[in-house]
Amino acid sequence: MTGRKPVSQLIKRSLVEQAVDQLRTRIAQGAWSIGQRLPTEPELATDLGISRNTVREAMRVLAFSGLVEIRQGDGSYLRTAQDPLQAVQAMAQCTLEHARETRHILEAEAIGLAAQRCTPDDLKALRQALQQSGEHFHADVDAYVACDIKFHQRLVDAAHNPALSELYRYFSGVVAAALQHNMTTVPRCQSVFDLHGQILDALEQRDPELAKRLSRALIES
Template sequence: MKSLQLEVVKNDRLYMKVAEQLRKLIETDVIKPGERFPSERELADQLGVSRPTVREAMIALEMTGVIEIRSGSGIYARKVKSMSTLLKDDSGIGPFEILEIRQIIEAEACALAAERISEEELVQLKQTLREMKEEEKREDSSEKADQRFHEIIAQSSQNSAIESVVSWLWKLRNESMLSTAFLARIRKEGIHPSISEHQAIYDALAARDAEAARQAMKRHLESATENAAKHFNK
């Protein structure tokens, strides 16, 4: 694999800086149209950023037509285009970074909730599970029930800081153009919130088992990350 002249990236909105640097490699013919990009791991190492940041840069490039993801083959350069003005103006956080922080926060929130959740909140969770099942039958499913499920658990932790952070993370996701566009795309590819994983979380909470609840939430968010990443290996 060729050695690319890449700069270590240091900026708050890393994915856009990475995307612009990769776009310039095509513009300057370092990577020519039709040529395959190095692997996600190689790019992360050379740029000095995390793999989630590289994924988010690739999402931005795909959305603006700078790269093409070929099934079972890899990610290829296309004829260079300027980055979309809308994307440049998007101050939101990307989907993989949001999933990463959710794993840290929500697994522990779920463990606390197992010890503190009320019977009324369990009833609300069960109803939300039913709503999720109904939503999944519709092509335009909004995932509102999914959001409500996670917010009820945060509320059940009886920690107002956790509740505020979880609500804020959903707000970040819903207001980020990169996140919403990518999530809409992978939904069309058949990737949806897992009902069985949410059921496992509910069962652990209903049993008041903190460790089982922690692990069920951790598995769920790890699975969500892995499923979203399949977009790049479809």
């Protein structure tokens, strides 16, 4: 019997999923505008014919997927009418070549902006992230991939463009999968890892063209 969930938990999970589906449908149909405060939990519970606890859990799912923002003490607000989950699912199906093309467009250009806009705090955080990556490059693949994704997210964040940061945050799962594939099929090369440090040097030199060129070399490596 181990590993089986009680029937009550399965029913509860099903109710939450149904509530999430209903709320997603209403959002897609334009029931609320972007930035609008959503009805309260009691109001939604009455409207959907479910318990407040089920509404609360459904809202957490929507918040996790990026559709809704929950503000403590203030309520829940609609962040976007475009379900990020669909975008994430589409990205998960893209080929390695498509992933590489997207990185050239998104990541390399963002790093070029970072070379112009990064702050001393950005550079310090990047140095720390790069050091952590270096400690795992010749060791555990999973640990290195996690550190490397963190470093690349910080690079994009240094462009100080929230839209680019959010896009890359969703896309980073594709980057991680491609990196995992490369590191398990191609021998690790120190010169490839060293490109990360050279990109960081280019940021410190405020040289966007060099930063982009190095970024593209890294993507192609």
